[in-house]
Amino acid sequence: xxxxxxxxxxxxxxxxxxxxxxxxxxxxxxxxxxxxxxxxxxxxxxxxxxxxxxxxxxxxxxxxxxxxxxxxxxxxxxxxxxxxxxxxxxxxxxxxxxxxxxxxxxxxxxxxxxxxxxxxxxxxxxxxxxxxxxxxxxxxxxxxxxxxxxxxxxxxxxxxxxxxxxxxxxxxxxxxxxxxxxxxxxxxxxxxxxxxxxxxxxxxxxxxxxxxxxxxxxxxxxxxxxxxxxxxxxxxxxxxxxxxxxxxxxxxxxxxxxxxxxxxxxxxxxxxxxxxxxxxxxxxxxxxxxxxxxxxxxxxxxxxxxxxxxxxxxxxxxxxxxxxxxxxxxxxxxxxxxxxxxxxxxxxxxxxxxxxxxxxxxxxxxxxxxxxxxxxxxxxxxxxxxxxxxxxxxxxxxxxxxxxxxxxxxxxxxxxxxxxxxxxxxxxxxxxxxxxxxxxxxxxxxxxxxxxxxxxxxxxxxxxxxxxxxxxxx
Amino acid sequence: xxxxxxxxxxxxxxxxxxxxxxxxxxxxxxxxxxxxxxxxxxxxxxxxxxxxxxxxxxxxxxxxxxxxxxxxxxxxxxxxxxxxxxxxxxxxxxxxxxxxxxxxxxxxxxxxxxxxxxxxxxxxxxxxxxxxxxxxxxxxxxxxxxxxxxxxxxxxxxxxxxxxxxxxxxxxxxxxxxxxxxxxxxxxxxxxxxxxxxxxxxxxxxxxxxxxxxxxxxxxxxxxxxxxxxxxxxxxxxxxxxxxxxxxxxxxxxxxxxxxxxxxxxxxxxxxxxxxxxxxxxxxxxxxxxxxxxxxxxxxxxxxxxxxxxxxxxxxxxxxxxxxxxxxxxxxxxxxxxxxxxxxxxxxxxxxxxxxxxxxxxxxxxxxxxxxxxxxxxxxxxxxxxxxxxxxxxxxxxxxxxxxxxxxxxxxxxxxxxxxxxxxxxxxxxxxxxxxxxxxxxxxxxxxxxxxxxxxxxxxxxxxxxxxxxxxxx
Numbered sequence: 007x008x009x010x011x012x013x014x015x016x017x018x019x020x021x022x023x024x025x026x027x028x029x030x031x032x033x034x035x036x037x038x039x040x041x042x043x044x045x046x047x048x049x050x051x052x053x054x055x056x057x058x059x060x061x062x063x064x065x066x067x068x069x070x071x072x073x074x075x076x077x078x079x080x081x082x083x084x085x086x087x088x089x090x091x092x093x094x095x096x097x098x099x100x101x102x103x104x105x106x107x108x109x110x111x112x113x114x115x116x117x118x119x120x121x122x123x124x125x126x127x128x129x130x131x132x133x134x135x136x137x138x139x140x141x142x143x144x145x146x147x148x149x150x151x152x153x154x155x156x157x158x159x160x161x162x163x164x165x166x167x168x169x170x171x172x173x174x175x176x177x178x179x180x181x182x183x184x185x186x187x188x189x190x191x192x193x194x195x196x197x198x199x200x201x202x203x204x205x206x207x208x209x210x211x212x213x214x215x216x217x218x219x220x221x222x223x224x225x226x227x228x229x230x231x232x233x234x235x236x237x238x239x240x241x242x243x244x245x246x247x248x249x250x251x252x253x254x255x256x257x258x259x260x261x262x263x264x265x266x267x268x269x270x271x272x273x274x275x276x277x278x279x280x281x282x283x284x285x286x287x288x289x290x291x292x293x294x295x296x297x298x299x300x301x302x303x304x305x306x307x308x309x310x311x312x313x314x315x316x317x318x319x320x321x322x323x324x325x326x327x328x329x330x331x332x333x334x335x336x337x338x339x340x341x342x343x344x345x346x347x348x349x350x351x352x353x354x355x356x357x358x359x360x361x362x363x364x365x366x367x368x369x370x371x372x373x374x375x376x377x378x379x380x381x382x383x384x385x386x387x388x389x390x391x392x393x394x395x396x397x398x399x400x401x402x403x404x405x406x407x408x409x410x411x412x413x414x415x416x417x418x419x420x421x422x423x424x425x426x427x428x429x430x431x432x433x434x435x436x437x438x439x440x441x442x443x444x445x446x447x448x449x450x451x452x453x454x455x456x457x458x459x460x461x462x463x464x465x466x467x468x469x470x471x472x473x474x475x476x477x478x479x480x
Numbered sequence: 481x482x483x484x485x486x487x488x489x490x491x492x493x494x495x496x497x498x499x500x501x502x503x504x505x506x507x508x509x510x511x512x513x514x515x516x517x518x519x520x521x522x523x524x525x526x527x528x529x530x531x532x533x534x535x536x537x538x539x540x541x542x543x544x545x546x547x548x549x550x551x552x553x554x555x556x557x558x559x560x561x562x563x564x565x566x567x568x569x570x571x572x573x574x575x576x577x578x579x580x581x582x583x584x585x586x587x588x589x590x591x592x593x594x595x596x597x598x599x600x601x602x603x604x605x606x607x608x609x610x611x612x613x614x615x616x617x618x619x620x621x622x623x624x625x626x627x628x629x630x631x632x633x634x635x636x637x638x639x640x641x642x643x644x645x646x647x648x649x650x651x652x653x654x655x656x657x658x659x660x661x662x663x664x665x666x667x668x669x670x671x672x673x674x675x676x677x678x679x680x681x682x683x684x685x686x687x688x689x690x691x692x693x694x695x696x697x698x699x700x701x702x703x704x705x706x707x708x709x710x711x712x713x714x715x716x717x718x719x720x721x722x723x724x725x726x727x728x729x730x731x732x733x734x735x736x737x738x739x740x741x742x743x744x745x746x747x748x749x750x751x752x753x754x755x756x757x758x759x760x761x762x763x764x765x766x767x768x769x770x771x772x773x774x775x776x777x778x779x780x781x782x783x784x785x786x787x788x789x790x791x792x793x794x795x796x797x798x799x800x801x802x803x804x805x806x807x808x809x810x811x812x813x814x815x816x817x818x819x820x821x822x823x824x825x826x827x828x829x830x831x832x833x834x835x836x837x838x839x840x841x842x843x844x845x846x847x848x849x850x851x852x853x854x855x856x857x858x859x860x861x862x863x864x865x866x867x868x869x870x871x872x873x874x875x876x877x878x879x880x881x882x883x884x885x886x887x888x889x890x891x892x893x894x895x896x897x898x899x900x901x902x903x904x905x906x907x908x909x910x911x912x913x914x915x916x917x918x919x920x921x922x923x924x925x926x927x928x929x930x931x932x933x934x935x936x937x938x939x940x941x942x943x944x945x946x947x948x949x950x951x952x953x954x
Contacts, residue, residue, distance in 0.1 A: 112721055112835035113866070135725075157670050168668065170677075171645055186926050191833045194642065194865040194907040196631050196681055197919055198949045199931050203644075203677030207670055224725045247586055251609075251698045254772040255729070298728040299782055300774055308773055359665045361586035391668040392587070433668040445671055452660050456938070457673050463933040475672050 013070050014050050017096075020062055025102075027051040036097050039080045039088060046091030048075065055102045057177060057185060057216040063098060064214065065183025072096050073469050074181070076210040078152030079123060081144035083353065084438025086209045086474045087152065095472075100151050103216060106130045114222040115174060115191045120151030120215045127220065136222040139166035139258075143342060151215045157207030159434035161259045164390030165295075166223065168434070170206045175219030178205055181212075181470045191219050204460065209436050210471040212464040226295035229258070230302045231331040232310065234322035235286030239364040241318040242288055246360070246389050248318070249292065252309045256294045256302070260390045261338060263289040267386050270344030271337045278336060282321045290389070291338055293331075345384060345397065350406070352398040352413040356424055357433035360392040370396060370423045374416055380404075381416065393433040396420060417444070437475045445475070487544050488524050491570075494536055499576075501525040510571050513554045513562060520565030522549065529576045531651060531659060531690040537572060538688065539657025546570050547943050548655070550684040552626030553597060555618035557827065558912025560683045560948045561626065569946075574625050577690060580604045588696040589648060589665045594625030594689045601694065610696040613640035613732075617816060625689045631681030633908035635733045638864030639769075640697065642908070644680045649693030652679055655686075655944045665693050678934065683910050684945040686938040700769035703732070704776045705805035706784065708796035709760030713838040715792040716762055720834070720863050722792070723766065726783045730768045730776070734864045735812060737763040741860050744818030745811045752810060756795045764863070765812055767805075819858060819871065824880065826872040826887040830898055831907035834866040844870060844897045848890055854878075855890065867907040870894060891918070911949045919949070 018026045027033055028050045036051045049072065054060045067074050073095045077087045089095045100121035107117040111134040118127055124138075124145040131138040142148060142160040152158070154176070158169045166172065175190035188202065205212055236242050242262055249257055265287050272278045281289075294302050306324060313319035325331035345351065358366045371383055380401035387394035398416050400409045421431055421444055437445045449457070461468075461476055468479030492500045501507055502524045510525045523546065528534045541548050547569045551561045563569045574595035581591040585608040592601055598612075598619040605612040616622060616634040626632070628650070632643045640646065649664035662676065679686055710716050716736055723731055739761055746752045755763075768776050780798060787793035799805035819825065832840045845857055854875035861868035872890050874883045895905055895918055911919045923931070935942075935950055942953030 110833065110835050112717065113833040114724070115833070157674075159668055159670075163668060167641070167645065168670075170674075171641065180926070184926055186930070187924075188927070190904070191902065192831045192866060192904050192907070193834070194633055194637060194831045194862075194867045195904040196633075196642075196906045196908050196910050197904055198681075198911055198923075199934055200631075200644075200677065200681055201927065201930055201934075203674065203680075204934075206677075207672075207674055223729070227725075243586065250588070251701075252772040254770045254774055255697070296728045298726040299779055300728055305773055357666045357668045359584060359587040359589070360667070361584050388668075392666060393668045428665065430664070430666050430669040430671055432670045433666070434670050436670050437672055449672075450661075452654070452658055453662070453675065456660070456675055459937040460673055460678075460934075463937055464930070 010049070013066070013072065016066060017050070017052055017063060021052060021054055021059060025053050025055065025059070027053065036077060036099060037089060039082050039085070046089055047093050048089035048095055048097040049093060051097040051099055053099050053102050057103070057179065060098065060179045060214055060216050061183045061185050064179050064181060067096055067469060068182045068467065071467065071469065073472050074098050075471055076100065076155070076214045078121070078149035079144065079147040081148040082152065082156065082438065083355070083435045084440040086156070086436055086438030090473060098214060100149060100216070107217065109134050110191065111136050113191055115219055116222060117189055117191070117217065117219045118150055119217055120149065120154070122150045124148050124150060124153060131222050132225055135225050137225040138220055139223055140169060140172060143339065150218055154206055154215050154218055155208065155210045156436045159391065159393065161261070161388065163388060164260060165255065165258045170203065172221050173202065173206060173218055174221050176202045176205055176215060177217035178213040178215050181465045181467065186213070189217060189219050207436070209438060209474050211461060211474050212470060224297045227297045228302055229293055229295035229331065230306045231293045231325040231334050232306055232322055233281050233334045233337065234290045234292070234310070235282050235284070235320045236288045236290060236318060237286070237320060239288060239367045242290055242389060243360065243363055245290060245313050245318045248312060249309055252312065253294050253305060256296050257292065257390065258295045259291065259293040260388070261291040261386065262389045263291055263338065263341070263386050264384060266382065266384055267341040268337060271340035274344035274347060275336065275340040278340060281323055281334065281337065284321065286320055291334060341386070348399050350409045351400060352417055354396050354417065354420065355433050355435040356394050356396060356429055356431060357392045358394065358424065358427050358429040360389065362427040363389065363392060363394070366423065366427050366429065370420050373419050373423055374398060377419055378412065378416055391433070439474060442475065484523070487540070487546065490540060491524070491526055491537060495526060495528055495533060499527050499529065499533070501527065510551060510573060511563060513556050513559070520563055521567050522563035522569055522571040523567060525571040525573055527573050527576050531577070531653065534572065534653045534688055534690050535657045535659050538653050538655060541570060541943060542656045542941065545941065545943065547946050548572050549945055550574065550629070550688045552595070552623035553618065553621040555622040556626065556630065556912065557829070557909045558914040560630070560910055560912030564947060572688060574623060574690070581691065583608050584665065585610050587665055589693055590696060591663055591665070591691065591693045592624055593691055594623065594628070596624045598622050598624060598627060605696050606699055609699050611699040612694055613697055614643060614646060617813065624692055628680055628689050628692055629682065629684045630910045633865065633867065635735070635862065637862060638734060639729065639732045644677065646695050647676065647680060647692055648695050650676045650679055650689060651691035652687040652689050655939045655941065660687070663691060663693050681910070683912060683948050685935060685948050686944060698771045701771045702776055703767055703769035703805065704780045705767045705799040705808050706780055706796055707755050707808045707811065708764045708766070708784070709756050709758070709794045710762045710764060710792060711760070711794060713762060713841045716764055716863060717834065717837055719764060719787050719792045722786060723783055726786065727768050727779060730770050731766065731864065732769045733765065733767040734862070735765040735860065736863045737765060737811065737815070737860050738858060740856065740858055741815040742811060745814035748818035748821060749810065749814040752814060755797055755808065755811065758795065760794055765808060815860070822873050824883045825874060826891055828870050828891065828894065829907050829909040830868050830870055830903055830905060831866045832868065832898065832901050832903040834863065836901040837863065837866060837868070840897065840901050840903065844894050847893050847897055848872060851893055852886065852890055865907070913948060916949070
């Protein structure tokens with residue numbers, strides 16, 4: 007205990023009073039995420055102000071054998087950045103590292119602190135007539151460091167790729183407090199093994215990302231949004247196939263939305279009304295964006311005409327202004343809130359080959375409904391990435407105490423169907439703690455050996471976000 | 481010696497007579513690459529017919545402590561896949577693993593053997609109305625496995641990314657002969673550390689890639705090519721900036737070509753004549769490509785009009801047919817042949833931030849000309865990637881015996897200027913043996929420790945392509 011107190015006092019003298027939070031009330035906001043998951047209390051919350059301070063904190067943790075939980079904007083969905091229940095982990099929040107260090111609009115790059123909020127990064131890029139294309143529901147609070155740690159995806163992956171494809175350089179504090187600085191602004195660089203890639207998507211288990219060089223794009227000067235009604239998931243895939251060609255890689259989003267989600271959105275946001283004249287079993291929310299002299303309106307109209315001729319599209323609404331476009335996107339956002347209001351439910355984040363989507367949705371729905379006829383399935387997602395959030399709301403009548411086991415059972419059944427189509431149990435959220443059991447169950451011995459070896463190489467004492475992805479070192 | 485003979489006999493009985501080449505004459509074609517570099521003779525050349533045979537060969541090498549040199553299509557430029565001079569390395573050629581295993585045009589993926597020739601992969605994709613966008617001068621001979629090992633770039637990186645961005649799944653034989661199979665066809669997959677990324681660009685030093693899942697794109701249905709004359713490198717960069725926006729991410733190539741390269745092309749291919757009415761100091765060869773209803777012709781004309789108004793573009797030729805387009809590309813290809821005919825010269829493959837290109841070309845040229853006023857500089861490259869082949873032809877009068885030392889000296893001077901702008905000594909060719917010294921000289925101690933650790937983790941006996949990237953284990 008004296009040891010702990012002297013360790014924390016050492017951190018306070020290093021970081022100042024603002025830099026270390028020790029009171030339980032003040033720590034509360036660092037112990038839960040958007041999904042409402044709470045795991046426990048940290049030893050304390052360190053709030054270093056710059057890379058050097060992060061390095062000093064890590065060095066002391068390394069010396070004292072204290073586990074570290076790097077933390078961004080609390081929008082994770084797999085409890086990867088929440089402190090464990092045993093109260094022995096030091097949360098290292100990056101929130102004070104929030105400067106845009108440089109922007110080069112000719113090179114299409116910007117260099118940022120890891121604690122920058124995604125929305126602010128996007129705004130800073132826009133000021134230079136550039137675009138940082140990563141777009142997520144949580145962009146108003148999530149941090150670039152978290153986006154890097156989880157290899158974030160989101161709405162525009164189809165066109166711009168995951169975070170892995172948007173990061174050119176990194177600055178990382180290693181578990182022992184040394185700084186690995188590789189803030190390259192180069193678009194092409196083939197010098198030996200690319201260590202950046204090891205940190206990207208490693209969920210804070212190998213080091214603490216403190217800075218990054220991001221790849222920008224020209225800022226689209228126009229976009230068009232459409233919300234379409236379709237008869238089946240197969241029609242959605244056929245339309246996607248058509249759109250990939252007829253919209254010439256200018257597709258920035260192609261979202262699958264089931265009827266039930268439209269209803270949930272209207273429940274959550276009463277000013278929304280049914281977007282089309284009739285109800286359709288499936289909807290697609292799609293967007294094309296461009297710079298330069300391209301007639302996106304007629305491109306989209308032509309696509310929909312072909313889609314209607316082929317009976318893929320039954321009806322549709324085309325936004326003719328930014329306001330109308332925002333209204334259509336409102337359905338996508340409100341449906342998430344509608345789900346959240348239903349309390350505990352099964353959230354999944356899976357991916358399948360795009361061509362298997364119709365078959366998968368049909369088989370998985372059959373399996374789930376056979377096991378639990380009164381539950382509700384809400385399967386939406388990013389079609390162009392084969393990424394589905396196949397979520398399950400438990401029966402309204404079910405006692406809260408029964409829900410967890412019931413949903414867990416349904417998840418296992420769902421994952422078995424997923425294995426059949428060679429899908430992934432984590433498309434974009436990562437593994438964290440929540441998905442660790444099904445992840446490990448599917449890991450081959452070779453892969454487990456190599457991954458454990460990478461962990462041991464970068465974090466020999468096992469202090470960096472222990473128990474996430476892999477079990478903690480015993 | 482008896483040991484070696486019995487080892488080779490074991491391989492022959494495993495692979496059959498066709499599967500193991502032991503005669504020096506027959507081995508000759510496995511000992512040199514396109515650049516004419518020859519390092520030495522291999523112990524023998526194994527030509528396994530499938531993944532299982534590759535694994536069996538590796539297993540025996542591992543047991544007997546025999547070093548392995550995985551080899552593709554002999555088009556490397558850093559002597560990474562050539563056997564060492566000491567005659568103790570077993571070349572493992574992937575040339576017989578040349579099947580396209582599967583194509584899924586809805587999922588935009590194809591699964592191929594690593595020994596497939598890039599051109600054949602592109603043709604197989606095209607048959608399904610898809611495009612595998614990697615485009616290289618060597619595409620008629622280079623193999624997918626080599627493209628993966630070197631994280632190949634080429635002409636279309638600007639739009640489609642490096643090989644790293646085009647690979648969704650891998651199958652790798654580890655140094656001990658175990659097979660790591662991860663032939664995912666998923667566009668999004670965030671399950672733990674992404675081991676694929678470790679193998680991509682590792683130049684055959686961590687394992688032997690035997691299969692891969694590639695990401696396809698819709699096949700462009702139209703393209704337009706232009707060859708433009710410009711007054712300066714700064715004008716080239718300004719035009720690039722404009723084109724990124726006005727051509728809306730549809731740019732597939734934006735190549736910088738100096739006047740001297742146009743002359744070299746005409747020397748090498750006498751049927752070529754000067755492409756524009758006058759000679760200009762710099763040229764840009766650019767291409768836009770699209771599917772769907774986009775008027776590329778007027779897009780390009782509008783860009784050139786703006787470029788001429790701003791005095792960035794002085795003159796230009798627009799191809800109005802595929803034949804004319806091929807003629808313009810002929811300059812790009814013939815200039816390489818023209819260079820090669822000049823015999824020994826300094827080839828570099830460097831990258832700089834795009835915004836630093838004009839300054840870098842000017843400073844590097846000054847430094848080189850000051851040291852060697854009679855040499856010739858040929859700086860061409862992929863502007864959109866900041867990738868420059870800043871090559872130097874030694875004075876015609878120089879004795880062959882003096883060239884190597886002279887060019888090495890110039891390279892060192894050039895790399896010093898490069899360090900000043902935080903550039904890379906290897907943008908797309910890799911390190912291999914040729915670039916090892918300048919690579920190691922610039923490697924920080926932390927990075928060297930981590931990279932050596934990765935090597936030791938995957939290849940503990942140091943048998944896999946030893947001496948490439950890092951020095952061989954002593």
